[in-house]
Amino acid sequence: MLVTFPQMGTLQVVLQSLLTSFGLKVLTPPVTRQTLEIGAAHAPETACLPFKISLGTFIQALEQGTDTIITCGGSGPCRLGYYSEVQKDILHDLGHDFELIVVEPDIGSVVQALRRLTPGRSWREIYQAFHLAGAKMTALDAIERQTCFSRPREIKSGSADSVKQEAVAAIDQAAEPAALDKVIKHFGDRFSALAIDRAATPLRIGVVGEIFVMLEPFVNQELSKRLGTMGVEVHSPMLLGEYVHTHILKNRTALKKNSVVMALAEPYLGHFVGGHGVKSVGYTVQMGRDGYDGMVHVFPFTCMPEVIAKNILPEVSRVAGIPVLSLAFDEQTGVAGVVTRLEAFTDLLRYRRRRAPGC
Amino acid sequence: MAIRVGIPRGLLFYYYKDLWQNYLRGLGAEVVVSGETSQATLERGGLIDEVCLPVKAAVGHACELASAVDYLFVPRIVSVAAGQYSCPKIIGLPDMVRGSCPKLPPIIDNTINLRQGGLDVYRAVIACGRLLGKNPLTSLSAWYQACWNSSGAAAGRHPGDMTLKVALIGHPYMLNDRQISRDIVGKLADLGVGVVTADSVDPRTAENVTRRLTKRIFWHYCHRLAGAALALMYSLQPLDGMIFLTSFACGPDSLVGETLGRHARHLSLPFMLLTVDEHTAEAGFVTRLEAFTDMLQRRKSKCW
Numbered sequence: 001m002l003v004t005f006p007q008m009g010t011l012q013v014v015l016q017s018l019l020t021s022f023g024l025k026v027l028t029p030p031v032t033r034q035t036l037e038i039g040a041a042h043a044p045e046t047a048c049l050p051f052k053i054s055l056g057t058f059i060q061a062l063e064q065g066t067d068t069i070i071t072c073g074g075s076g077p078c079r080l081g082y083y084s085e086v087q088k089d090i091l092h093d094l095g096h097d098f099e100l101i102v103v104e105p106d107i108g109s110v111v112q113a114l115r116r117l118t119p120g121r122s123w124r125e126i127y128q129a130f131h132l133a134g135a136k137m138t139a140l141d142a143i144e145r146q147t148c149f150s151r152p153r154e155i156k157s158g159s160a161d162s163v164k165q166e167a168v169a170a171i172d173q174a175a176e177p178a179a180l181d182k183v184i185k186h187f188g189d190r191f192s193a194l195a196i197d198r199a200a201t202p203l204r205i206g207v208v209g210e211i212f213v214m215l216e217p218f219v220n221q222e223l224s225k226r227l228g229t230m231g232v233e234v235h236s237p238m239l240l241g242e243y244v245h246t247h248i249l250k251n252r253t254a255l256k257k258n259s260v261v262m263a264l265a266e267p268y269l270g271h272f273v274g275g276h277g278v279k280s281v282g283y284t285v286q287m288g289r290d291g292y293d294g295m296v297h298v299f300p301f302t303c304m305p306e307v308i309a310k311n312i313l314p315e316v317s318r319v320a321g322i323p324v325l326s327l328a329f330d331e332q333t334g335v336a337g338v339v340t341r342l343e344a345f346t347d348l349l350r351y352r353r354r355r356a357p358g359c
Numbered sequence: 360m361a362i363r364v365g366i367p368r369g370l371l372f373y374y375y376k377d378l379w380q381n382y383l384r385g386l387g388a389e390v391v392v393s394g395e396t397s398q399a400t401l402e403r404g405g406l407i408d409e410v411c412l413p414v415k416a417a418v419g420h421a422c423e424l425a426s427a428v429d430y431l432f433v434p435r436i437v438s439v440a441a442g443q444y445s446c447p448k449i450i451g452l453p454d455m456v457r458g459s460c461p462k463l464p465p466i467i468d469n470t471i472n473l474r475q476g477g478l479d480v481y482r483a484v485i486a487c488g489r490l491l492g493k494n495p496l497t498s499l500s501a502w503y504q505a506c507w508n509s510s511g512a513a514a515g516r517h518p519g520d521m522t523l524k525v526a527l528i529g530h531p532y533m534l535n536d537r538q539i540s541r542d543i544v545g546k547l548a549d550l551g552v553g554v555v556t557a558d559s560v561d562p563r564t565a566e567n568v569t570r571r572l573t574k575r576i577f578w579h580y581c582h583r584l585a586g587a588a589l590a591l592m593y594s595l596q597p598l599d600g601m602i603f604l605t606s607f608a609c610g611p612d613s614l615v616g617e618t619l620g621r622h623a624r625h626l627s628l629p630f631m632l633l634t635v636d637e638h639t640a641e642a643g644f645v646t647r648l649e650a651f652t653d654m655l656q657r658r659k660s661k662c663w
Contacts, residue, residue: 044617046608046634076577077444079610085574086614089621269454271435271470273447302409304610308451311407315458328409 004061005070006054009215010140021129022118029060031218040331049300050212062096073104078274141241146191151228152202155195202233206287208280209298277305288320293349301330361389365428368393369417373531377509385501393420396538411606422460438474443579523552528588529604557587581611600629607636
């Protein structure tokens, strides 16, 4: 059994760890321009970008000999929940033969998927596999945060990113918790030893929006790296860990944090609209209060929840007093367009900071 | 003087127009419905970005009504059936209206959420009545009478003795809005095409036929639409073709349309996806309809 699954930034490392611990062979073609082109060629024209990219990944993987696809289901109202249905039909009509495992967001479906994927494994082994994958996820998020902190302050440009790259590779390699702990400690030290300008006060920008675009650097044109090299400290309140703890594990602290954000969004967007629409609004209010310099709101073109948020954010921006830049991404998005807008935005934020009282 | 309540002519108004108007009248309100969609309506609604044309129209209608009424009736319809949602943009409509129109009167935006089943609609009925100064009993009786007096969905169109029979699939808020749909129904009639719409399908038949889909569609209105389309496709009365009219940037339709298109292809039924937005030009639209009907005519004369 050769398994593939949709790619989404660091999710690849986490899921790969989980599935290889189950003794499965995993094949995940990296997301490239070609993936996107194949996906866009076979997907409905106005389907959103995650649909096209995951379809492209599936086609590439199937052509390289994958026989099993693991993907997620959902109960709406975001389109993600119906992806698997349409993708299955498209792949069948293309003449591919494969087994599709759709993990719906209920415990019965998860157990059923585990039984199919892990025949003959004890619950203890399964638990350990999840534990390791979870630890990797936390470690990756921590590395991402440290990189975002160091980038705008680093003395030698690119040094934070090279440590990050090594760290991600090492985390990917770690096969057991003890090894992972060692890796985490080692790279923690490396980051503290990095030559940075501790007195610098870079612009602080929050990045919110749809999770796939936020987490997949190929899709968002390496947004956080680009902002970092422009001297901006990027804060993503919704990394993979937050998402998993809030929506999948329903961790109590994460839920409490989530309900605070939802309450902040309430006056502007009074109901869950699927995806992360409400959270984009809520975090903008929160980060406005916390004195951030600006917000970048990213989403796939035609994403329903985020389009609603986008139409409400100008009002939020006015009331909360924080500038917001909304960026939609699709297969037509070019690097230059994104960079120009980010440069203009950060320039404006710098002027704004200079003019602010007390400076 | 009676309280004036405005209902924007858009989106779910086309499903519930009698019900809503009767209910609000039963509460003693004077109901004002905005006029037919015009170019000006779309321009007003165009200030919101990246949404589908019907949402822009609905926001435009709300802005048009804003200065003329005491309340705007834009209920937040989250779900009207167990396990299903309406479209996210319908859920977020009251907020988009609030964020976009200047100088709004208070909005009646009570939430109706029957996703987990239950009696949420009565809570909303009472809350809305209270806003207009009525007690719960009056509100409920107004609601019951409105339900009783409303005819439900618009009567379906039946093709006369036209030579071609084409199923026209699209949300009622598109097909019944002559500006958004570019009067597609009239244009098809001029071309000598008999049109059947989703309204003509019995809801129970539509529900049954959706079992052909391996996963239930969780957008209620799309579920109904897809069910009706599949019922027409698989019915015994032969169709000559199917036109799926959708709006650019409609999320659910992008996936549902794909599924319907694949079913049609398996049945070798000619299927045309027609996407409209505010830039749709008359000539291009007519050309596509003409080409499609010409093809159907030729196909029929060859006696396939």
